[in-house]
Ligand code: HEM
């Protein structure tokens with residue numbers, strides 16, 4: 059039977075060593091990443107409610123905060139469960155990313171003098187790690203602005219969710235729209251490679267056709283997220299909503 | 301034709317290496333890349349310069365010994381649709397006056413032994429961890445006693461053509477050896493003889509892969525694009541499926 063001949067830690071069983079492998083870390087990144095993408099899709103769709111009218115949007119926002127799963131759960135519980143799950147996904151995702159990054163730096167310890175010819179690597183794939191760090195910073199900024207309201211640009215603590223959105227993305231705050239365009243752009247690049255990568259990590263790449271299909275889907279989801287998230291801010295900036 | 305070579309020279313494992321420039325005349329386009337290096341070494345020997353060390357054996361693309369990075373591309377395939385080993389690359393792919401950079405495989409798991417020769421024994425240790433089937437010898441069973449479905453047998457055969465050259469690791473931005481490891485997983489997982497040890501094998505080989513200093517796969521695909529045997533990227537998908545499924549089973553839980 060196969061035995062471990064090179065075990066770095068002989069006190070562990072083969073099963074335990076496999077559990078600590080890069081493939082398992084990748085699988086954790088894949089599952090958490092897909093949960094985050096699913097969340098983003100719902101978040102994007104929910105934002106579009108603002109095109110209905112102020113009341114619909116505010117109602118949706120208060121439903122998110124207070125009413126989901128009521129009466130099974132008391133008012134306001136769901137949002138906290140939801141936040142804990144998302145935070146756990148983000149922490150798990152970033153922890154595994156850091157660990158794999160360290161392993162890869164160790165493995166690719168010397169660089170080629172003649173720049174490596176990499177015909178397959180897309181820009182999105184090459185920037186997953188740096189892009190991820192930028193993404194993390196922008197997520198924190200986003201939460202400080204719209205969740206905790208610690209950064210108030212174009213609104214104050216008394217604003218309704220709708221007023222908050224209209225104020226933040228008004229024409230005089232064009233640079234906020236620009237920051238969000240960059241933010242959403244970075245997210246979409248990450249999703250462009252991440253979506254395909256996650257399914258492949260979980261074993262869905264069964265052949266050349268699956269590779270094409272998964273990559274097409276990845277482009278579709280990335281573009282959908284970009285358009286869906288940018289519609290409200292751009293429409294507000296150009297005064298098409300008030 | 302005349303070419304300029306810039307070659308990585310490194311005296312031994314611990315020495316600091318650097319690129320050295322050599323001029324080479326009378327290179328014929330009929331020559332293989334290794335024959336061109338032979339010509340250089342004859343010239344260097346005449347000049348009392350230490351010849352360039354590089355690995356090679358069969359020179360017909362089947363042993364996996366040769367392999368250098370040529371102008372940033374492992375085995376020098378570049379964008380050619382034809383998969384090749386270094387020994388099967390010919391000088392007609394270059395033109396008079398070209399400057400050709402030649403470097404060894406670079407990866408923490410493949411230390412340079414000398415110049416262009418690297419130590420690929422980390423691959424052997426991955427195979428030792430599980431890349432085989434256990435059989436008791438005795439009288440050979442009848443050929444048709446274990447039916448092997450044609451479709452799976454073909455996949456197994458394609459995966460079995462991996463020659464262990466290491467180009468996949470050299471090309472990978474993470475120096476991951478997943479394509480090599482998955483070729484063996486896909487080979488044995490698609491044959492009836494590979495089934496009894498299938499789950500333990502994937503656990504042991506994946507663990508050995510990481511412990512030998514290879515990085516994790518980020519599904520970029522550079523490996524399959526340079527592989528001289530066209531091992532497909534979906535082999536890694538098979539490895540991932542097998543590993544994840546095996547983790548829900550008890551194989552390998554006891555410390556042996
Ligand atoms: C909204 C937030 C995020 C989403 C939706 C997301 C999604 C994904 C997905 C689906 C993958 C593919 C996983 C796999 O290949 O197994 C991935 C990979 C990755 N993510 Fe994220 N991620 C997010 C945030 C982050 C953050 C904050 C970081 C880093 C600080 C990060 C760093 C990475 C890295 C390094 C990879 C691996 C790259 C690769 O496999 O090529 N991600 N992400």
Ligand code: SF4
Nearest residue numbers: 462463465466468527
């Ligand atoms: S998978 Fe291809 S590139 Fe990698 S060792 Fe085998 S033959 Fe060489």
Ligand code: FES
Nearest residue numbers: 359363364366387
């Ligand atoms: S020398 Fe044997 S494959 Fe090139």
